[in-house]
Amino acid sequence: MSDRIECSYDLGILGGTLLDPAQQVHGQYDVAIASGRVAAVEPAIDPRLCKVVIDATGRLVVPGLIDAHVHVFEGVSHYGINADATCLARGATTVVDAGSAGADTFDGFRRYVIEASTTRILAHVNISTMGMLSRKIGELEDIRWADVPRALEAIEKHRDVVLGVKVRLTKNELVSRDAGLRPLYLARQAADIAGVALMVHPQRAWATSLDQILDVLGDGDILTHTYHGLEHGILDDAGRVRASVRAARDRGVAFDVGHGEGSFDWNVCERALQQDFPPTTISSDLHKYNLGGPVHDLVTTMSKFLLLGLSLENVIRMVTADPANLIGRSDHLGTLKLGAAGDAVVLDVQDGRFEFADSGGIVRYGTQRLVPTRVVKAGVVH
Ligand SMILES: [Zn+2]
Structure with a gap:
């Protein structure tokens, strides 16, 4: 025997x-x-x-952590970092690239990054065909790059890995000098036709206030950089969470952290948490310019929310079950169920x-x- x-x-x-x-x-x-x-x-x-x-x-x-906002188009986008070394190695087994690639670059992003990485990578397609290529030329500097038919082609071709359409609205040389809110409306149109989410980066936008941007967002859409301390934030002049922000959450808009290089302010976040406005998802917006600090990795961003008083259970939920729901993969990601x-x-x-x-x-x-x-x-x- x-x-x-x-x-x-x-x-x-x-x-x-x-x-x-x-x-x-x-x-x-x-x-x-x-x-x-x-x-x-x-x-x-x-x-x-x-x-x-x-x-x-x-x-x-x-469960393997889900980082709902990163930039991992290494070698092509100026923001890009290596997903396996910076995400997987630090606990994020699934990440969502937030618009590093657009229609002109998505084939390469898929072939040389998504398929070559161990990290599970999903993505939002930038409404700009070039995506976030250059530190010197904004992706919406020329409005012709905001191309709905081309974005739709990329989404159809890569539907298994595409979650939505990304648009950045900042009025500067990094994004656009004079595009106004047209890219927002074009991105909305592309997302609606394709039936996918719209993800918006709102700070210092071409808008009268955040209200004007939130007007365009509905159930399943994502506002990222929720706790930034710049113009077009979630708080009003008296430091109260704007009525438009609460109304957006009530109709199903997700509020993502997207900490990033310039988009996480202790005071804004603390005030919002005091007014019962926690994030839907905790994400890092990890990229080349914040990897060495202040972001470092997703777990550091999670630790900041422990510091601000969220429970360990809530922090873990916001990087597992909640982002899995948001990306429509709760059947197999963000949980260790059988x-x-x-x-x-x-x-x-x-x-x-x-x-x-x-x-x-x-x-x-x-x-x-x-x-x-x-x-x-x-x-x-x-
Ligand atoms: Zn980002």
Whole structure:
């Protein structure tokens, strides 16, 4: 008689505390993955059934994180960074590129980045055919680049990875000098015809106020850079969340963090949270100019929301279940339910005194920090 046990699972993540808001689970559970999918979630799984074991004792186990706003068109867009080195390695197994590529560049983005990366990459197509190529020439400097038929072609060709249409409205040399709000209306038209979401970057826009931009957004659309401290913010002159902002949330507009280089202000965010205006999704807007700080990675942005008083459960939900819902993939992403993608992160929740800066360089100190110690994508440890 042999006492050898056949391995049933490729990987076991054992001994940790599972926090999976989609399943409303927060407790001691082991997770096992087979053939790239979650095969068991049980109070105790026999390690002898697992070919590879991750010991998560004393740590938090969460579904692979979803970063709903990054820029990973490395080598082409001036913002682009390497997804595997900056997202996957830091816990974001799924990311959404927010308009780095437009119709002229999306084929290359797909072939050389999306298909060449281990990180799962989805994207919004920029309404500008060139996308975000140059630090010197704005993508909407010439309104002819805001091309609805071309955007529609790109969406149709890449529908399996495209979530929506992205438009930036800032009035400067980085985006547009004189386009006004026309790109917003053209992007709206493209999104409506294709039946996809519209994602808008609103700060310092060609608009009388944010109200004028929100007027155009409906259920499933996304306003990003929610807590920026520039013109066209979510607060009125008295520091109250604008009525138009609450009305937009009520009709299903998602409010994304998109921390970025210049789009996250402690005071704006704190005031909004005090008035019960949390984000729909916590995202980093990670790109070349904020990777070295103040953003660093998604987990640092998450740690900032712990500092601001959101619960650990809410913070994890806003990078797992909630973005999975927003991108229409809650059946297999953002959760460790049976049959879901075998993407997980082991997080160390560290206590201490940690320094965090917002986009203005203002430093606050937090007492907790999230640090990814193991990242699993489709059952493979990275
Ligand atoms: Zn961005």
